[in-house]
Amino acid sequence: MVFDLHRFLQGEKPPANVPFTADSSRRDFGGVQVPSPAECNFSAQLAAEGAALALAVKAVAEGVCARCLGPVRRCFDFTCEYLVRPRELADPDFELPLDENGCLDVEELAYQELYLAIPRVLLCSPDCPGLCAVCGQRKDACTCAPTTDAAPADARLNVLKKLLGQDPKEVH
Ligand SMILES: [Zn+2]
Ligand SMILES: [Zn+2]
Structure with missing residues (x-):
């Protein structure tokens, strides 16, 4: 129009x-x-x-x-x-x-x-716990022992990590 x-x-x-x-x-x-x-x-x-x-x-x-x-x-x-x-x-x-x-x-x-x-980053809920780095389930659904890393894992970085087969810190 x-x-x-x-x-x-x-x-x-x-x-x-x-x-x-x-x-x-x-x-x-x-x-x-x-x-x-x-x-x-x-x-x-x-x-x-x-x-x-x-x-x-x-x-x-x-x-x-x-x-x-x-x-x-x-x-x-x-x-x-x-x-x-x-x-x-x-x-x-x-x-x-x-x-x-x-x-x-x-x-x-x-x-x-x-x-x-529209925000560039969407969250299913503001307090979404993210995925467990060990089993890949949502952290509130998995039964793994709590890990010591403080920051919630960014699922997209984990996907990138798998694709590149390297640590995301080395990705520029
Ligand atoms: Zn979520
Ligand atoms: Zn888990």
């Missing part, structure tokens, strides 16, 4: 309030997927200083827990608000995805905001 912000700021378009879906199933979220289209709503109103925009995004992200590698499903439901002043349309550093005609790519904006909202 594209919104002509240039014409809107010139008073040539009525206020908008548009529900839409944004399919990000093929986009990169750093190891996390958003398999179903995000449910979004875009609105635009003229304010004294410019265009008052709001973008609501509702999506479900799926990935694996960084400690135990178990599946993680996380719901995101947030609204971003922007105030765009007319002179900002010509600013090359303007942060919203605009084309050269001042049209806003609203779907791209939904993807960008979702990308920022």
Whole structure:
């Protein structure tokens, strides 16, 4: 969906309030997927200083827990608000995805905001104990004697260690 912000700021378009879906199933979220289209709503109103925009995004992200590698499903439901002043349309550093005609790519904006909202490291629960280095089960499910290492093992590092057949400290 594209919104002509240039014409809107010139008073040539009525206020908008548009529900839409944004399919990000093929986009990169750093190891996390958003398999179903995000449910979004875009609105635009003229304010004294410019265009008052709001973008609501509702999506479900799926990935694996960084400690135990178990599946993680996380719901995101947030609204971003922007105030765009007319002179900002010509600013090359303007942060919203605009084309050269001042049209806003609203779907791209939904993807960008979702990308920022989804943490790079997902945990199945904030206190996930991680995997036991001896038996490979979750530490709270295994019966091994407690080990002396204080830091919780990062499951991804263990996978890397197995793949490379060396200590993760030597990996640069
Ligand atoms: Zn976990
Ligand atoms: Zn164990």
